[in-house]
Amino acid sequence: MxxxxxxxxxxxxxxxxxxxxxxxxxxxxxxxxxxxxxxxGYAIWEKMQAELDRMxxxxxxxxxYFPLFVPKSLFEAEEKNAEGFAKECAVVTHYRxxxxxxxxxxxxxxxEAKLEEELVVRPTxxxxxxxxxxxxxxxxxxxxxxxxxxxxVVRWEMRTRLFLRTAExxxxxxxxxxxxxxxxxxxxxxxxxxxxxxxxxxxxxxxIKGTKTESERFAGADETYCIEALMQDGxxxxxxxxxxxxxxxxxxxxxxxxxxxxxxxxxxATSWGVSTRLMGALIMTHSDDKGLVLPPNLAPNQVVIxxxxxxxxQLEELQPTVDEIIKELRSIGITVKFDDRDTxxxxxxxxxxxxxxxxxxxxxxxxxxxxxxxxxxxxxxLSKETIPVNGLSQRIKSLLEQIQSDLFNKAExxxxxxxxxxxxxxxxKKTLEEKGGFISAHWDGTAETEDKIKELTKATIRCIPxxxxxxSGVCVLSGNPSQGRxxxxxxx
Amino acid sequence: MxxxxxxxxxxxxxxxxxxxxxxxxxxxxxxxxxxxxxxxGYAIWEKMQAELDRMxxxxxxxxxYFPLFVPKSLFEAEEKNAEGFAKECAVVTHYRxxxxxxxxxxxxxxxEAKLEEELVVRPTxxxxxxxxxxxxxxxxxxxxxxxxxxxxVVRWEMRTRLFLRTAExxxxxxxxxxxxxxxxxxxxxxxxxxxxxxxxxxxxxxxIKGTKTESERFAGADETYCIEALMQDGxxxxxxxxxxxxxxxxxxxxxxxxxxxxxxxxxxATSWGVSTRLMGALIMTHSDDKGLVLPPNLAPNQVVIxxxxxxxxQLEELQPTVDEIIKELRSIGITVKFDDRDTxxxxxxxxxxxxxxxxxxxxxxxxxxxxxxxxxxxxxxLSKETIPVNGLSQRIKSLLEQIQSDLFNKAExxxxxxxxxxxxxxxxKKTLEEKGGFISAHWDGTAETEDKIKELTKATIRCIPxxxxxxSGVCVLSGNPSQGRxxxxxxx
Numbered sequence: 012m013x014x015x016x017x018x019x020x021x022x023x024x025x026x027x028x029x030x031x032x033x034x035x036x037x038x039x040x041x042x043x044x045x046x047x048x049x050x051x052g053y054a055i056w057e058k059m060q061a062e063l064d065r066m067x068x069x070x071x072x073x074x075x076y077f078p079l080f081v082p083k084s085l086f087e088a089e090e091k092n093a094e095g096f097a098k099e100c101a102v103v104t105h106y107r108x109x110x111x112x113x114x115x116x117x118x119x120x121x122x123e124a125k126l127e128e129e130l131v132v133r134p135t136x137x138x139x140x141x142x143x144x145x146x147x148x149x150x151x152x153x154x155x156x157x158x159x160x161x162x163x164v165v166r167w168e169m170r171t172r173l174f175l176r177t178a179e180x181x182x183x184x185x186x187x188x189x190x191x192x193x194x195x196x197x198x199x200x201x202x203x204x205x206x207x208x209x210x211x212x213x214x215x216x217x218x219i220k221g222t223k224t225e226s227e228r229f230a231g232a233d234e235t236y237c238i239e240a241l242m243q244d245g246x247x248x249x250x251x252x253x254x255x256x257x258x259x260x261x262x263x264x265x266x267x268x269x270x271x272x273x274x275x276x277x278x279x280a281t282s283w284g285v286s287t288r289l290m291g292a293l294i295m296t297h298s299d300d301k302g303l304v305l306p307p308n309l310a311p312n313q314v315v316i317x318x319x320x321x322x323x324x325q326l327e328e329l330q331p332t333v334d335e336i337i338k339e340l341r342s343i344g345i346t347v348k349f350d351d352r353d354t355x356x357x358x359x360x361x362x363x364x365x366x367x368x369x370x371x372x373x374x375x376x377x378x379x380x381x382x383x384x385x386x387x388x389x390x391x392x393l394s395k396e397t398i399p400v401n402g403l404s405q406r407i408k409s410l411l412e413q414i415q416s417d418l419f420n421k422a423e424x425x426x427x428x429x430x431x432x433x434x435x436x437x438x439x440k441k442t443l444e445e446k447g448g449f450i451s452a453h454w455d456g457t458a459e460t461e462d463k464i465k466e467l468t469k470a471t472i473r474c475i476p477x478x479x480x481x482x483s484g485v486c487v488l489s490g491n492p493s494q495g496r497x498x499x500x501x502x503x
Numbered sequence: 504m505x506x507x508x509x510x511x512x513x514x515x516x517x518x519x520x521x522x523x524x525x526x527x528x529x530x531x532x533x534x535x536x537x538x539x540x541x542x543x544g545y546a547i548w549e550k551m552q553a554e555l556d557r558m559x560x561x562x563x564x565x566x567x568y569f570p571l572f573v574p575k576s577l578f579e580a581e582e583k584n585a586e587g588f589a590k591e592c593a594v595v596t597h598y599r600x601x602x603x604x605x606x607x608x609x610x611x612x613x614x615e616a617k618l619e620e621e622l623v624v625r626p627t628x629x630x631x632x633x634x635x636x637x638x639x640x641x642x643x644x645x646x647x648x649x650x651x652x653x654x655x656v657v658r659w660e661m662r663t664r665l666f667l668r669t670a671e672x673x674x675x676x677x678x679x680x681x682x683x684x685x686x687x688x689x690x691x692x693x694x695x696x697x698x699x700x701x702x703x704x705x706x707x708x709x710x711i712k713g714t715k716t717e718s719e720r721f722a723g724a725d726e727t728y729c730i731e732a733l734m735q736d737g738x739x740x741x742x743x744x745x746x747x748x749x750x751x752x753x754x755x756x757x758x759x760x761x762x763x764x765x766x767x768x769x770x771x772a773t774s775w776g777v778s779t780r781l782m783g784a785l786i787m788t789h790s791d792d793k794g795l796v797l798p799p800n801l802a803p804n805q806v807v808i809x810x811x812x813x814x815x816x817q818l819e820e821l822q823p824t825v826d827e828i829i830k831e832l833r834s835i836g837i838t839v840k841f842d843d844r845d846t847x848x849x850x851x852x853x854x855x856x857x858x859x860x861x862x863x864x865x866x867x868x869x870x871x872x873x874x875x876x877x878x879x880x881x882x883x884x885l886s887k888e889t890i891p892v893n894g895l896s897q898r899i900k901s902l903l904e905q906i907q908s909d910l911f912n913k914a915e916x917x918x919x920x921x922x923x924x925x926x927x928x929x930x931x932k933k934t935l936e937e938k939g940g941f942i943s944a945h946w947d948g949t950a951e952t953e954d955k956i957k958e959l960t961k962a963t964i965r966c967i968p969x970x971x972x973x974x975s976g977v978c979v980l981s982g983n984p985s986q987g988r989x990x991x992x993x994x995x
Contacts, residue, residue: 041577041634042570042622050565050650057566073542074549078534079624079655079671080593083600085533087610097600101572102612103624104596106659108575108589118579120594120621129612130534132571132595132624142533152846158542163571163655167598179571354644 016366018300023244027295031173034303034367036290044171044178051367052290054311056181059289060161062213062308063183066205072157072185077139079163080130085138089263092137095230099167101132101178132165137231137282140186141260148188148278150269155198156188174291175248175503182286185253188278190268192257195279196234199255202283203236206251214289215306215418216240216296217426218250219449219498221474226458229282233257239473239498241426242295245447247473247500250292253283291503296422297391303368304391306418307411314340314347314407315369317360319376326351329375332400336373336385339404345411365390370414371407391418432496436487439499443468449500453493455486464488470499508858510792515736519787523665526795526859528782536663536670543859544782546803548673551781552653554705554800555675558697564649564677569631571655572622577630581755584629587722591659593624593670624657629723629774632678633752640680640770642761647690648680666783667740667995674778677745680770682760684749687771688726691747694775695728698743706781707798707910708732708788709918710742711941711990713966718950721774725749731965731990733918734787737939739965739992742784745775783995788914789883795860796883798910799903806832806839806899807861809852811868818843821867824892828865828877831896837903857882862906863899883910924988928979931991935960941992945985947978956980962991 016033017025031037036052039045048056064074080103087093107124111117133139140158147153165179185202189195203220210216218238228235232254240250261267261277270276297304307313316333320326333349340347348369350360357374364372374386385403388395391414398406429448433439442450454460454472464487465471475497484493508525509517523529528544531537540548556566572595579585599616603609625631632650639645657671677694681687695712702708710730720727724746732742753759753769762768789796799805808825812818825841832839840861842852849866856864866878877895880887883906890898921940925931934942946952946964956979957963967989976985 038635038638040570041574041631042572045570045572047570047635048568050567053567054565073546075542075545076540076673078532078537078539079657080534080537082533083610086600087608090608093600093610097610100598100600101595101622102597102600103593104612105594106592108578108585108592108594108621108623116579116582118575118585118589120596129600130593131600139533143530143539146530165571181568 016300016302019243026300027291028173030294030298030302036294036303037173039173042178044168046173046177046179048181048287051311055293055305055309056287056290058309058311059209059213060183063209063285064161066209067159067183067185070201070205072159072187074160075158076160076162077136077143079133081133081136081139083129083131085142086131088138088142089231089260091259092135092231096134096166099169100134101165101167103130103132133162134164134166135282135284136160136162136164136184137186137256137260138264141264141266141280144186144188144278145264145266148266148268151190151271154188154190154268154278155194157185157198158187159183159185172291174287174294177287180287182284184282184284187281188261188266189281190270190276190279192279195257195281196255199234199236199253199281199283202281203238203251203253206253206283206285207238210238210240210250210292211419213306213308214293214296215308215415215422216250216292217419217423219474219476220478221476221498223252223474224458224461224472224497226461227472229254231256231259232282233259237474239449239500240292240296241429241448241500242292242503243425244295245429245501247449247502248288248292248295249473249502250289251283251285254281256280256282297418298368301393302366304418305368305370307370307415310368310370311346312348312369313345313411314371314373315364316347316349316373316375317357317364318349318351319357319374319379325377328377329380332380333375336400336403340407343404343408345404345407361388365393370411373403389414430498433487434484439487440468443470443499443501447501449473449498451496451498452487453484453495454497455489455491455493457489457491460486460489460491464499469501471502473498473500473502508792508794511735518792519783520665522786522790522794528786528795529665531665534670536660538665538669538671540673540779543803547785547797547801548779548782550801550803551701551705552675555697555701555777556653558701559651559675559677562649562693562697564651564679566652567650568652568654569628569635571625573625573628573631575621575623577634578623580630580634581723581752583751584627584723588626588658591661592626593657593659595622595624625654626656626658627774627776628652628654628656628676629678629748629752630756633756633758633772636678636680636770637756637758640758640760643682643763646680646682646760646770647686649677649690650679651675651677664783666779666786669779672779674776676774676776679773680753680758681773682762682768682771684771687749687773688747691726691728691745691773691775694773695730695743695745698745698775698777699730702730702732702742702784703911705798705800706785706788707800707907707914708742708784709911709915711966711968712970713968713990715744715966716950716953716964716989718953719964721746723748723751724774725751729966731941731992732784732788733921733940733992734784734995735917736787737921737993739941739994740780740784740787741965741994742781743775743777746773748772748774789910790860793885794858796910797860797862799862799907802838802860802862804838804840804861805903806837806863806865807856808839808841808865808867809849809856810841810843811849811866811871817869820869821872824872825867828892828895832899835896835900837896837899853880857885862903865895881906922990925979926976931979932960935962935991935993939993941965941990943988943990944979945976945987946989947981947983947985949981949983952978952981952983956991961993963994965990965992965994
């Protein structure tokens with residue numbers, strides 16, 4: 012069949028690229044590095060958004076919207092942040108096109124419409140937001156300020172891949188302001204926990220919570236909390252980050268408040284975000300050589316019904332039973348689609364729904380109707396059962412829950428099998444090469460060693476795990492003393 | 504009180520600007536012409552989005568996402584569209600900043616990071632979308648394609664006003680593709696009707712449906728349907744447009760399909776959009792000199808409860824009754840906020856909730872507790888009643904429905920009183936000057952006359968109303984024959 016995917020074993024990277032396109036999730040656009048998110052892909056993103064938004068609001072955050080553009084003078088105000096993003100930002104320099112006198116029918120930039128100050132298309136919004144917060148915060152009564160924004164951002168990446176790394180991507184960015192360091196630290200941790208809960212309960216992806224080393228931190232942060240996931244090819248993927256920004260932005264933009272005791276103090280800040288990159292993590296954690304596998308909590312259609320018929324008459328005979336099934340499923344909150352297209356045969360429909368990862372498929376034909384049964388097929392295990400129509404909706408409900416937890420457990424088993432403790436650099440390299448996954452190793456805490464390991468192996472420190480126990484040892488590369496293990500991996 | 508607004512009579516324009524800022528809806532940003540939408544304003548926009556999105560999906564549309572940038576060569580492909588937007592578009596020319604050797608600590612555009620082809624920040628997405636549709640449409644089986652996008656767009660307007668006209672704004676843009684002209688025309692009309700229904704049922708704004716004259720059409724459209732609303736100062740506001748694009752974009756981007764009969768044909772198109780401009784319409788239709796008046800269907804908080812107390816003990820005594828009221832209201836789907844801030848007196852709270860347009864306010868104090876009553880105040884009429892706690896939630900439910908329809912009726916009465924039929928140009932000018940509103944007049948159908956009237960009076964043809972009856976007459980300016988009346992007005 013023409014829709015066959017390259018297998019993961021043959022070429023994991025090619026498998027991913029093909030799957031994203033063939034399952035109708037996204038495609039490359041005419042704009043270098045920018046993607047088009049297709050309706051089916053966007054429907055999954057909308058489900059992620061809805062749940063995250065609910066979780067943000069439940070933890071006291073409100074949405075707002077800040078400008079797309081950052082004037083250069085604001086962009087450069089927080090030095091480290093500017094340095095981190097200056098090399099890959101899209102810059103607006105003009106505000107008009109005009110007819111090109113040399114090329115009839117073509118346009119060119121109007122040289123007289125040059126902006127006095129260049130505008131950077133936001134790669135992240137700390138600068139524009141903290142410049143705004145300056146006007147919003149005077150007193151401790153104005154704090155905490157707990158705001159989130161759903162937006163597009165642009166980072167001019169040189170090598171791009173659909174969802175994983177694109178020049179423009181969609182994300183949410185929370186930006187909060189606090190009266191004390193302690194409160195801001197707690198907020199940054201809280202939001203990292205929200206991300207972990209979302210990844211585990213909705214995406215069925217086990218994640219490791221931890222902090223980044225100084226070299227891997229967000230530009231402008233004093234501490235970066237993160238959740239790290241493991242893909243099926245043994246590479247890690249950073250699925251979300253939450254930053255404690257200290258008073259760096261408050262100082263850069265002079266944002267002070269009058270404390271309870273009447274003193275003027277700089278405000279403490281956090282920012283945190285997840286993006287359409289999560290789509291990449293979702294795809295690479297669960298999918299197989301037949302296509303996408305979606306956890307029921309994020310599937311646009313949890314169930315699809317495919318009728319098996321030879322004549323219009325046979326289809327009509329199936330209709331009342333199908334209607335009844337649909338009605339019952341919807342009444343208990345299950346999304347279901349009836350695929351009655353007459354331009355495609357059942358086998359082709361089965362393949363398409365497998366490719367698109369619909370968790371459960373019901374097939375119903377004349378014989379089933381006579382027997383009062385349907386055929387029910389699971390996408391994740393590809394197993395089938397013939398079961399009575401009677402009680403079908405309850406069976407489906409519990410099966411969807413089962414699939415959700417099975418997917419998580421399977422991913423967790425795989426992940427746990429791919430965390431390897433090593434104590435010497437030969438084993439480090441061998442494990443990385445032959446098995447991949449996370450390598451738990453002692454590190455001497457210096458950026459020099461971290462860089463050297465990266466240079467030698469392409470592995471980076473994904474995080475200093477939150478639940479790591481104190482353990483004395485010696486650095487896997489330098490042999491210098493270490494206070495605990497950190498997790499290395501090759502990463503997306 | 505410092506929060507007092509300029510009255511509408513004194514200076515309508517100033518009243519609007521103050522209200523938007525003081526009610527915490529939006530403010531100007533550091534970026535010329537771009538606004539910050541504050542949490543309270545954004546919460547109203549989110550309610551609009553949720554309902555519109557539901558209506559779009561109910562009519563068969565799916566969401567997707569297309570790139571922010573349009574390469575210049577695509578932008579210029581549809582000539583009229585390009586001409587319409589070229590004069591006011593933000594252009595990205597570079598993809599990197601570097602340290603400025605002449606200004607330590609400052610950045611400048613890296614001259615070596617000039618893009619080969621300039622990128623236009625989308626002012627609207629027909630070009631990038633039709634370039635994409637080319638790859639999606641081969642056969643009549645791929646049609647209709649019914650897609651919507653929620654996005655930000657940029658139009659470099661010279662004179663901007665919060666919500667009404669901003670360089671960047673948020674909107675949705677539907678882009679559909681059809682096999683026949685008739686189907687595309689019906690789609691464009693359907694979506695204009697969806698907008699009208701939304702405006703009337705949710706925003707409580709009566710609108711006139713019609714079509715635009717050729718000069719007022721969207722650049723690249725063969726027909727533009729619109730809904731026109733009337734503000735309290737007698738000026739019209741275009742609240743939504745839906746365009747029949749003919750085959751213009753299909754031809755510009757060479758999008759053809761194989762018809763049922765095996766012929767290659769160009770696809771027919773529509774596009775339609777509403778934006779954060781609706782916020783301006785909402786504010787200017789209902790609000791008064793005390794502040795915002797919100798229709799209950801769009802109010803983030805439909806009810807606010809303000810406790811009246813002198814001591815912490817008194818507040819605690821009120822708590823069980825308040826909790827009970829909140830629980831009952833929420834159980835029937837009413838949003839309610841308990842304003843127990845101890846930093847503000849009840850009078851100040853009343854004023855703030857009036858300023859922010861909360862439809863109903865409950866005040867409850869020790870005496871009310873003893874009597875088993877509360878004071879219930881309507882924002883729209885500023886009327887109060889003391890009523891029993893018993894049965895309160897049902898009373899509130901019916902009152903919210905009453906307010907929703909009262910607001911619509913009041914706006915409709917005002918609008919109907921401000922549609923004046925005139926038959927000579929002196930009356931035209933006099934009515935426009937003294938009364939404002941829509942002027943229903945005969946027009947000879949020429950762009951010359953339309954331009955001349957605009958030049959002489961600043962009034963434009965808002966629309967050729969859908970329900971206008973055929974009526975022969977003579978043009979109010981030229982005296983030439985006319986087949987029917989059109990609606991003129993000064994407009995936002």
